[in-house]
Amino acid sequence: MAEFLAVANRKGGVGKSTISVMLAHAFAVWGGKRVLLLDLDSQCNASLILQGGEGWLAARKANKTIADYFLDTFDEAAGAPRDYLVHQVGDVAAANGKRPIISLLPGSLLLEDAQGELYVKEARAAKDPEIVSSRMRGRLERMLRRFEGNYDVVILDCAPGLSFAALAALKTANLVLVPFRPDYVSQLAVDRVALLIESKRNGTDLAEIPLDARRYACVANAMRDSSRERNIFDEIALDHPVLSARLPQSSAIADAFDFRDDLRGIDDKYGDATPNVRALYEEVASRLTLRLAA
Numbered sequence: 001m002a003e004f005l006a007v008a009n010r011k012g013g014v015g016k017s018t019i020s021v022m023l024a025h026a027f028a029v030w031g032g033k034r035v036l037l038l039d040l041d042s043q044c045n046a047s048l049i050l051q052g053g054e055g056w057l058a059a060r061k062a063n064k065t066i067a068d069y070f071l072d073t074f075d076e077a078a079g080a081p082r083d084y085l086v087h088q089v090g091d092v093a094a095a096n097g098k099r100p101i102i103s104l105l106p107g108s109l110l111l112e113d114a115q116g117e118l119y120v121k122e123a124r125a126a127k128d129p130e131i132v133s134s135r136m137r138g139r140l141e142r143m144l145r146r147f148e149g150n151y152d153v154v155i156l157d158c159a160p161g162l163s164f165a166a167l168a169a170l171k172t173a174n175l176v177l178v179p180f181r182p183d184y185v186s187q188l189a190v191d192r193v194a195l196l197i198e199s200k201r202n203g204t205d206l207a208e209i210p211l212d213a214r215r216y217a218c219v220a221n222a223m224r225d226s227s228r229e230r231n232i233f234d235e236i237a238l239d240h241p242v243l244s245a246r247l248p249q250s251s252a253i254a255d256a257f258d259f260r261d262d263l264r265g266i267d268d269k270y271g272d273a274t275p276n277v278r279a280l281y282e283e284v285a286s287r288l289t290l291r292l293a294a
């Protein structure tokens, strides 16, 4: 059985796609795991980082995107989930110099349209309109689960909005990573996504769940380590589980966004931020292992 790791925050620009891809590389190269990344964001940034613009266009032409998979499955015309994946993506090499096992279900600009279309179909078929939303989410959950067959870790890069796909991903995940930048807007965004993940209405209800029993963990990204940032970090850590590993504001991490045709080592890609990337990977891996053992 695969471990499902969702990366989510209602806020954009906090590093969800960057961290999704970083962990895909880390699990594949350092962990020797078979990794699959499902791009659930119609901005398609994870797909662009992992396969470049041309690769993504080719996938679109071949109808290998998440929107194609959703629509075909609803029409009962879909092939195997594997037919929708692009294999051996990314621009880092494993120790043997070859591409590690990272597969991708490419994102699609049409994901929202596809979900709207599916919703209308479900609504037509359903007798009771009340249950359409939950049935729709349940169906998407089962669709996401169909991918686990050949993989150890499935990473779900979520869109900031409340799409059915994002809600299904939050339900499916064994662990939800919530990246945040240390500013006040992010603090509010973390509070909101935490309620969603734990299905609680307010902070008082959420506080009843001990921090170490939560399904999510926050990760501070782009830290410059000012005292103001440290205060915000400490405040978030009072109410939420926060990983001790944090990522600095780093030009190597910013540059890692650009796909390169030539393969290089993971240390080369993440440069002086590599020790931080490694610490993040190890902490996330140990949390997933704990969950497996529990």
Ligand SMILES: Nc1ncnc2c1ncn2[C@@H]1O[C@H](COP(=O)(O)OP(=O)(O)O)[C@@H](O)[C@H]1O
Pocket: 011, 012, 013, 014, 015, 016, 017, 018, 019, 045, 221, 222, 223, 247, 248, 249, 250, 251, 253, 254, 255, 257
């Ligand atoms: N630690 C970091 N240091 C420098 N730039 C970063 C860092 N994390 C993310 N970025 C940059 O911030 C921008 C937003 O990141 P992204 O991963 O696309 O966020 P999201 O997926 O949450 O919208 C990108 O240009 C990315 O390169």
Ligand SMILES: [Mg+2]
Pocket: 016, 017, 018, 041, 043, 045, 046
């Ligand atoms: Mg993104």
